[in-house]
Amino acid sequence: MLKPIFITGTGTDVGKTLVSAIVTESIEADYWKPVQAGYTDGTDSLFVEKMISNQYTKIHPELYKLKLPASPHLAAPAEGKEITAREIVARLPVTSNQLIIEGAGGLLVPLNQQETILTLIKKLNAKVIIVSRNELGSINHSLLTAAVLSHEKIDVAGWIFTDEYMHYENEIAHWSGFRLLGRVKHLSVISKETIKEQALKLHPMLKSIL
C-alpha cells in the first residue's frame, strides 16, 4: 500500500477540506476523514464527494462521526464513544489508490486523554501536507506547527495556502524549511469547475511529491 498523505492545518477552518478536495481531484486519489466532529450542515466527506469530477476517487466512510462541533476528545465521550489512534490505523481503508486523510483541527488536537492528531500521523507513518491561511497572524501559527513536525521528524511534503489576504507563503516556506506546494486563491464560487481548475494548477507539484 502507498504511504498515505495526511492533510493537517494550522487549526480548524483554515481550508483543509477545500484543499483535500483539490488534492484528491488533482491526483484522482481516495479520501478519508476518520474523525468528523460536528455535522449539522453536512460533513467534510460529503463536500469532497460533491466537488470531485473524476471517476477513480472513492470516499471512504468516517470511522467516528460525532455530533458535537468540538475537539474530538470532548465530542466522543459526549456520546459515550472513545477514539483511539490504534483503531483508526487498524481500520485504514484498503485501497491500491493513493489515500488522502484529513485530520480534525490542527496538529495537537486531542483524540482522547493521551493521543493527538500528531500521534495518529506517526502511527500511520503518513506524509504530511500542511494547510495554512495567507493572512496576518499566520506566520506564527504556521511556524509553531512546523516546529512540532520538524521536532518529531515527520515526513512533510510541504505547504498549501488558502486565500491571499497576505503573501506570506515564501516567508513561511523559508523559515520552516518546508516546500511551498501551492496556493489556492480566494474562490468566490466553490464548484466542481473551480475545484478542477485549482486541481489542474497544482497537479505538477503534487505529482512531484508522490
Ligand SMILES: Nc1ncnc2c1ncn2[C@@H]1O[C@H](COP(=O)(O)OP(=O)(O)OP(=O)(O)O)[C@@H](O)[C@H]1O
Ligand atoms: N481559497 C478559499 N476560497 C474561498 N473559501 C475558502 C477558501 N479556503 C477556505 N475557504 C472556506 O473557509 C471555510 C473553512 O474551510 P474548510 O471547511 O476547508 O476548513 P477545515 O480546515 O477543513 O475545517 P475543519 O477543521 O472543520 O475540518 C469553508 O467555508 C471554505 O469554503
Ligand SMILES: C[C@H](N)[C@H](N)CCCCCC(=O)O
Ligand atoms: C468542529 C470543528 N469544525 C472540527 N471538526 C474540530 C475542531 C477541533 C479544534 C480543537 C481546538 O483546537 O480547539
Ligand SMILES: [Mg+2]
Ligand atoms: Mg475539514
